[in-house]
Amino acid sequence: xxxGTAGYLIxxxxxxxxxxxxxxxxxxxIVIFLSTEIxxxxxxxxxxxxxxxxxxxxxxxxxxxxxxxxxxxxGLALGMVMLLYRRRGTLDAEAWAVMRG
Amino acid sequence: MSMDSAVLLYLVFAAGxxxxxxLMPKAERPSSAVGVMFGVASLVGLFAFLISDGLGxxxxxxxxxxxxxxxxxxxxxxxxxxKPVYSALYFVLVVVAVAALLVLQEAEFLAVALxxxxxxxxxxxxxxxxxxxxxxxxPVYDRxxxxxxxxxLACFALTGAIAxxxxxxxxxxxxxxxxxxxSQAEPSAGIGNTEAIGGQVMTRYVVVLQLAGVLLxxxxxxxxxxxxxxxxxxxxxSSRPALGQVGKEAVPF
Numbered sequence: 190x191x192x193g194t195a196g197y198l199i200x201x202x203x204x205x206x207x208x209x210x211x212x213x214x215x216x217x218x219i220v221i222f223l224s225t226e227i228x229x230x231x232x233x234x235x236x237x238x239x240x241x242x243x244x245x246x247x248x249x250x251x252x253x254x255x256x257x258x259x260x261x262x263x264g265l266a267l268g269m270v271m272l273l274y275r276r277r278g279t280l281d282a283e284a285w286a287v288m289r290g
Numbered sequence: 291m292s293m294d295s296a297v298l299l300y301l302v303f304a305a306g307x308x309x310x311x312x313l314m315p316k317a318e319r320p321s322s323a324v325g326v327m328f329g330v331a332s333l334v335g336l337f338a339f340l341i342s343d344g345l346g347x348x349x350x351x352x353x354x355x356x357x358x359x360x361x362x363x364x365x366x367x368x369x370x371x372x373k374p375v376y377s378a379l380y381f382v383l384v385v386v387a388v389a390a391l392l393v394l395q396e397a398e399f400l401a402v403a404l405x406x407x408x409x410x411x412x413x414x415x416x417x418x419x420x421x422x423x424x425x426x427x428x429p430v431y432d433r434x435x436x437x438x439x440x441x442x443l444a445c446f447a448l449t450g451a452i453a454x455x456x457x458x459x460x461x462x463x464x465x466x467x468x469x470x471x472x473s474q475a476e477p478s479a480g481i482g483n484t485e486a487i488g489g490q491v492m493t494r495y496v497v498v499l500q501l502a503g504v505l506l507x508x509x510x511x512x513x514x515x516x517x518x519x520x521x522x523x524x525x526x527x528s529s530r531p532a533l534g535q536v537g538k539e540a541v542p543f
Contacts, residue, residue: 193354195340196354196358197391198453198456199340199453199456200358200361200391202449202452202453202456204362204365204384205452206445206446206449206452207362207366207369207445208365209445213441213444214369214435214436214441214442215369216431216432216434216435216436217374219374219377219378219420219423219424220368220369220374220377220432222416223374223377223378223381223416224368224369226381226412227365227384230365230385233400234388234391234392235456237392237400238395240395240397241396246487247490249399249400249483249487250487250491250494250495253399253400253487253491254495254502256403256404256407257502257505257506258505259408259412260407260411260412260506260509261505261506261508263416264415264509264513265509265512265513265516267415267416267419268512268513268514268516268517269516270419271517272516272517274423279425279431280424280425280431281429282431283436
């Protein structure tokens with residue numbers, strides 16, 4: 190409520206929820222990983238809002254390392270997507286339903 | 291947050307969820323007009339709610355509403371668009387809007403870093419993969435979402451829990467943080483945001499910085515190991531001349 194922090198927190202939460210929705214509903218592997226990036230955006234927004242709320246830089250530093258994690262995740266995920274595409278010839282996540290166990 | 295305003299927020303979320311359900315790619319009935327109507331209504335309701343309830347005295351009203359609305363609408367398009375290329379381009383819009391929101395919160399360095407890392411590096415990688423792997427046209431797995439109703443219901447519950455719980459749990463800043471803010475007010479007027487973050491990273495979080503570097507190295511090795519193509523071993527041995535013979539037959543220029 191103070192200094193408009195609540196607005197940013199709600200916005201971050203909605204971005205996270207939208208990303209999660211995309212993650213579980215879409216079937217294209219590339220769009221699934223795009224949705225995780227949207228979730229990252231929501232978390233960055235929340236971390237920075239808390240940093241400003243508490244008048245320190247820890248949240249911003251945390252968000253900076255979050256960017257590193259996002260880059261690592263994108264690199265590995267896209268490498269994996271290419272591997273899976275070469276195995277099955279499709280980007281459909283349902284093609285790997287065998288792994289459901 | 292009082293009880294009534296929480297109920298109002300949940301109503302707005304419900305309208306947004308309904309809009310999202312109608313916007314999800316479906317095979318039989320493209321009822322996107324209803325979805326757009328619901329979505330716009332929920333966006334307007336959300337920002338009306340935030341202005342009336344949340345934004346306090348230091349309201350950054352118009353900019354906050356504009357960029358926040360852009361971020362949410364673009365994120366919705368990312369997860370509902372049938373073509374992944376357009377999803378990736380709408381994701382750039384999300385990144386730019388979030389960067390603008392970070393500028394509004396005095397995090398200039400992070401805003402620029404976000405644009406460089408996401409729009410500059412990660413998005414290019416995504417577009418490369420889309421070029422390499424996406425078949426022409428729109429295949430059936432792009433045109434049909436998987437269990438949209440259950441997913442939206444679950445994510446509505448999660449988002450409601452976060453958004454309803456977090457802001458009321460924030461409270462006032464602690465006394466020591468306010469004291470620290472008061473004592474930092476003098477030097478932070480002189481040094482910029484970038485310098486301050488650099489100081490933090492190089493002093494307090496230096497071990498984390500090194501770990502981040504190691505993590506990047508590991509992921510690079512992992513990505514190469516994952517995406518390398520297996521070459522049949524006879525191709526490796528047959529056509530390649532022995533080490534000392536390379537270039538023996540080549541005509542010198």
